[in-house]
Amino acid sequence: MDHQSGLCGFCGIKCDKKCASCHKVFYCSAKHQREDWKNHKKCCPAFTICQDVKMGRFLVANRNLKFGEIVLKEAPIVTGPSQLTAPEIQEKNMRKCSKCGWPMCSQECEEAESHAEECKVSAARGGVSIEHFVSPHPIYQCILTLRCLLMQNSCPEKWDKLSQLESHNDVRKDSLQWLSDREHVAKFIPRFFKMEHKWTEEEILRVLGIVYINGHEVPLTDPPYVAIYAIASLFEHSCCANVAKSFTETGDVVFWAAREIRKGDHLSICYTDALWGTLERQQHLKETKMFNCNCQRCLDITELGTNFSAIKCGALPEASSLTCDGLFLPQGNKDWKNDWKCGKCSRCVQFKEIQKVLQKAGKDATKMKGNVQSCIQFIEDYSTIFPPKHFIMCDVKCVLVQKIGEGDPQELQKISEDLLVMKAELCNEMLDLISLLAPAENRSRGCMHFELHAFLAEMARRGVEYEVECQALLEKSLFHAEKAIQWLEKEPSVLVEGKIYAQAKINADSLKIVLRMRNLSM
Numbered sequence: 001m002d003h004q005s006g007l008c009g010f011c012g013i014k015c016d017k018k019c020a021s022c023h024k025v026f027y028c029s030a031k032h033q034r035e036d037w038k039n040h041k042k043c044c045p046a047f048t049i050c051q052d053v054k055m056g057r058f059l060v061a062n063r064n065l066k067f068g069e070i071v072l073k074e075a076p077i078v079t080g081p082s083q084l085t086a087p088e089i090q091e092k093n094m095r096k097c098s099k100c101g102w103p104m105c106s107q108e109c110e111e112a113e114s115h116a117e118e119c120k121v122s123a124a125r126g127g128v129s130i131e132h133f134v135s136p137h138p139i140y141q142c143i144l145t146l147r148c149l150l151m152q153n154s155c156p157e158k159w160d161k162l163s164q165l166e167s168h169n170d171v172r173k174d175s176l177q178w179l180s181d182r183e184h185v186a187k188f189i190p191r192f193f194k195m196e197h198k199w200t201e202e203e204i205l206r207v208l209g210i211v212y213i214n215g216h217e218v219p220l221t222d223p224p225y226v227a228i229y230a231i232a233s234l235f236e237h238s239c240c241a242n243v244a245k246s247f248t249e250t251g252d253v254v255f256w257a258a259r260e261i262r263k264g265d266h267l268s269i270c271y272t273d274a275l276w277g278t279l280e281r282q283q284h285l286k287e288t289k290m291f292n293c294n295c296q297r298c299l300d301i302t303e304l305g306t307n308f309s310a311i312k313c314g315a316l317p318e319a320s321s322l323t324c325d326g327l328f329l330p331q332g333n334k335d336w337k338n339d340w341k342c343g344k345c346s347r348c349v350q351f352k353e354i355q356k357v358l359q360k361a362g363k364d365a366t367k368m369k370g371n372v373q374s375c376i377q378f379i380e381d382y383s384t385i386f387p388p389k390h391f392i393m394c395d396v397k398c399v400l401v402q403k404i405g406e407g408d409p410q411e412l413q414k415i416s417e418d419l420l421v422m423k424a425e426l427c428n429e430m431l432d433l434i435s436l437l438a439p440a441e442n443r444s445r446g447c448m449h450f451e452l453h454a455f456l457a458e459m460a461r462r463g464v465e466y467e468v469e470c471q472a473l474l475e476k477s478l479f480h481a482e483k484a485i486q487w488l489e490k491e492p493s494v495l496v497e498g499k500i501y502a503q504a505k506i507n508a509d510s511l512k513i514v515l516r517m518r519n520l521s522m
């Protein structure tokens with residue numbers, strides 16, 4: 001214990017014990033600390049920033065965190081369009097900024113603080129003229145980088161936070177992307193904005209690197225925009241992360257515990273699509289974030305027993321093995337691009353054969369995801385090639401869940417009982433899989449619970465004559481509606497998931513009333 005003293009944060013008497021989490025507020029007793037917790041929790045950080053050679057900075061939980069507890073809520077340092085964006089405004093709704101000519105959607109945007117600095121430099125060069133509104137425009141490749149660079153003078157505190165972030169410029173150097181960025185951004189910005197001596201190519205490329213490594217895609221607009229946050233950038237990645245990410249209506253990012261987290265645990269989010277196979281996730285992380293993932297999922301070729309990337313032995317040519325019901329997987333967790341081996345008959349196949357199967361299946365899945373019947377057909381056709389929880393099968397199964405009874409609630413009333421049951425079985429299968437492999441995928445989990453609650457309510461409606469069963473179905477439906485609420489409550493109302501959350505709340509309230517009335521009449 002350090003021997004400073006201060007005034008108890010609850011009763012104000014002099015004392016020398018401090019909150020063990022933040023070491024900032026004094027308490028005279030554990031009781032007073034508990035009494036003040038509701039208040040103190042708002043400013044007591046849930047984590048400590050740590051550092052090591054392998055990962056750089058990362059966050060570790062300061063205390064035990066309960067499911068749903070907010071770990072961090074933060075406003076962005078800077079936001080902007082992603083590199084490959086067409087001017088986001090429909091041409092018909094477009095107005096030019098009266099000072100610099102940039103396309104703007106409103107007077108409000110023209111006057112926004114975020115536009116002020118680039119407006120000055122754009123006006124100083126004689127204005128900007130954008131005529132094509134459909135394809136990605138080259139100037140959009142630069143705008144976020146320019147915005148960051150201009151903060152050096154206009155907002156030094158923000159610049160200071162931004163410039164401390166990882167850029168991986170040394171690793172990215174000379175890659176195809178880096179060479180293209182040098183031409184299209186690092187050379188373009190000084191030339192176009194007539195600011196030849198303001199920044200070196202190296203400085204501009206470092207900022208671009210910071211944007212690539214730390215940018216979060218914010219889905220509040222279509223297309224999504226990119227935001228960079230100071231502390232949020234320090235979360236490490238895990239393919240089975242323990243922290244979920246949501247956004248507020250105003251673009252703040254909110255991170256919250258997706259399960260119980262113990263004091264001392266690393267806090268992780270998923271930088272990639274947690275429902276891709278290991279090879280795809282690893283390639284994506286290596287190409288975009290420059291590291292090899294060694295999370296528990298990546299270290300286990302079976303992906304926690306799900307065989308999420310495995311291929312059936314009988315699916316690959318060579319007549320002699322057609323009867324084998326084993327599975328092909330790589331021979332080690334670093335060998336995804338070498339020969340794969342059947343776990344039962346030990347037959348090996350070259351990786352290029354595996355790739356052929358995956359490419360064909362990927363193309364077929366894209367074609368077949370259009371409607372219920374084609375999804376069912378795909379699952380049937382590919383059941384001889386992939387085990388049931390293969391990631392491509394799961395992708396199609398998730399689409400199928402949405403498609404069965406899609407549209408307004410009446411649609412569910414029109415579908416056959418067989419299809420309804422299929423929907424529920426798929427929901428349960430996908431929920432089990434997602435909670436094991438991707439526990440922080442709150443949107444998928446919330447939506448699956450919502451679909452299950454709708455199925456159960458519909459089954460109750462259809463089976464009204466069987467009293468006992470009907471009661472149980474309604475109770476289960478309420479259970480899943482409440483789960484959907486838990487998983488989706490931090491989603492903003494502009495997103496589909498925020499709308500599903502609002503509907504789940506209405507439905508849960510109605511279900512409670514129905515159940516109460518039934519209990520009274522029994």
Ligand SMILES: C[S@@+](CC[C@H](N)C(=O)[O-])C[C@H]1O[C@@H](n2cnc3c(N)ncnc32)[C@H](O)[C@@H]1O
Pocket residue numbers: 054055056057058164165166168213214233234235236237238289290291292293294
């Ligand atoms: C958004 S930054 C995270 C903060 C960064 N560690 C720092 O010190 O600024 C992403 C970078 O952190 C490192 N990183 C994050 N998660 C990692 C992991 N699971 N394994 C190895 N490196 C990781 C990688 O260098 C990655 O490019």
